[in-house]
Amino acid sequence: MFSLTARSWSPYAAGLVIGLLQIPAFYFIGTALGTSSAYVTISSSLAQFVDPSIVKIDYAAKHLSGAKNWWQVALIAGIVLGAFISSRLSGTPRWGASPFWAKAMGAHTPARRYMMAFIGGFIMVLGARIADGCTSGHGVSGIAQLAIGSFVAVTAMFGAGIITANLIYKRV
Amino acid sequence: MSVFVAILIGLAMGAIFGMALEKGRVCEGGVIVCQMQMSRHAMLKMFLTAVATGLVVLSVMVGFGLAKLSPKATLFAADIVGGAILGVGIVIAGACPGTVLAQIGTGYKDAIFTFIGGLFGALAFTYMEPNILKPVLTAGSYGKLTLDKLIGLPFPAVALTFAAIIVGFLVWLEKVSPWEKEIGPNADGLPAESADSMPQGAASRA
Numbered sequence: 001m002f003s004l005t006a007r008s009w010s011p012y013a014a015g016l017v018i019g020l021l022q023i024p025a026f027y028f029i030g031t032a033l034g035t036s037s038a039y040v041t042i043s044s045s046l047a048q049f050v051d052p053s054i055v056k057i058d059y060a061a062k063h064l065s066g067a068k069n070w071w072q073v074a075l076i077a078g079i080v081l082g083a084f085i086s087s088r089l090s091g092t093p094r095w096g097a098s099p100f101w102a103k104a105m106g107a108h109t110p111a112r113r114y115m116m117a118f119i120g121g122f123i124m125v126l127g128a129r130i131a132d133g134c135t136s137g138h139g140v141s142g143i144a145q146l147a148i149g150s151f152v153a154v155t156a157m158f159g160a161g162i163i164t165a166n167l168i169y170k171r172v
Numbered sequence: 173m174s175v176f177v178a179i180l181i182g183l184a185m186g187a188i189f190g191m192a193l194e195k196g197r198v199c200e201g202g203v204i205v206c207q208m209q210m211s212r213h214a215m216l217k218m219f220l221t222a223v224a225t226g227l228v229v230l231s232v233m234v235g236f237g238l239a240k241l242s243p244k245a246t247l248f249a250a251d252i253v254g255g256a257i258l259g260v261g262i263v264i265a266g267a268c269p270g271t272v273l274a275q276i277g278t279g280y281k282d283a284i285f286t287f288i289g290g291l292f293g294a295l296a297f298t299y300m301e302p303n304i305l306k307p308v309l310t311a312g313s314y315g316k317l318t319l320d321k322l323i324g325l326p327f328p329a330v331a332l333t334f335a336a337i338i339v340g341f342l343v344w345l346e347k348v349s350p351w352e353k354e355i356g357p358n359a360d361g362l363p364a365e366s367a368d369s370m371p372q373g374a375a376s377r378a
Binding site for chain 2: 020025033035072076122125141150156
């Protein structure tokens with residue numbers, strides 16, 4: 001069920017592992033799982049080289065230091081590492097872009113996909129910061145704490161996602 | 173806690189998180205987009221299992237005084253507007269802010285562009301927050317509203333009931349749409365019957 005050389009686990013086994021990660025998150029760090037505020041910590045840290053005055057923006061300043069912020073940056077770095085190890089152990093490394101995109105979009109070039117990925121990434125994290133959470137912070141963690149705001153944000157996320165996905169892609 | 177120790181804990185937790193995302197195949201853009209088209213449900217199954225597990229874990233931890241919950245404030249305008257923008261971005265990118273990192277780990281090149289786009293999105297928010305976005309962000313603010321307080325029952329009672337409802341729904345969903353079929357033969361969320369995954373003999377016979 002939890003074999004590291006398996007190509008996939010059931011979504012229930014994978015979801016169980018993620019849910020259990022709330023234990024160390026609350027016990028050691030005193031916070032819930034989340035990923036999108038790490039984007040603020042990383043981008044504000046890098047932007048300091050170009051614009052040192054960014055530290056005067058409260059929102060940047062409160063993301064730049066402290067154990068919780070750098071814990072989350074380490075968490076997302078760890079995700080890259082864990083997925084790398086997992087995909088190599090099971091012999092499912094990937095490259096380029098998934099064949100899914102050519103099927104869902106018809107005319108498809110790598111350059112077009114990379115541009116879409118960049119734009120999608122921009123919109124995704126901008127939205128997550130406006131809502132103050134993403135699929136993990138509002139979704140997995142917020143709903144597990146029965147937060148009303150998280151129920152609202154996740155409903156809006158799936159609602160807009162379902163409409164967009166059915167409008168812009170072919171069914172594969 | 174020192175920042176150094178927090179980083180070590182973060183790396184270890186992240187590695188486990190990344191493995192679970194990869195094994196659950198939400199590292200595939202196809203799995204995420206097909207979920208949003210409501211044609212296949214691997215992502216929803218994994219997501220709801222993580223929520224149900226979290227509800228049980230937090231009920232126990234709160235019950236024994238091992239954790240203090242930190243729900244996010246309810247900000248109706250920000251939650252609706254931000255959540256909708258997030259949903260559109262997820263579909264265009266084929267990733268969430270967390271799963272994109274698992275995509276990078278498996279080797280997908282487009283995910284690197286998604287991540288860099290995400291950093292610019294965070295930066296844009298940081299610069300706009302004090303001046304342009306404040307009115308949106310604070311409209312319809314109700315503080316830290318939670319379902320258990322709204323109903324007036326202890327957290328574990330509501331959380332465990334809700335977890336049981338989720339489990340019931342998942343049992344039904346699995347019966348209607350088994351997960352192995354949804355993941356597909358190449359574990360990328362593409363179905364077996366698509367033409368170019370067919371053996372050549374089968375195609376020429378057709």
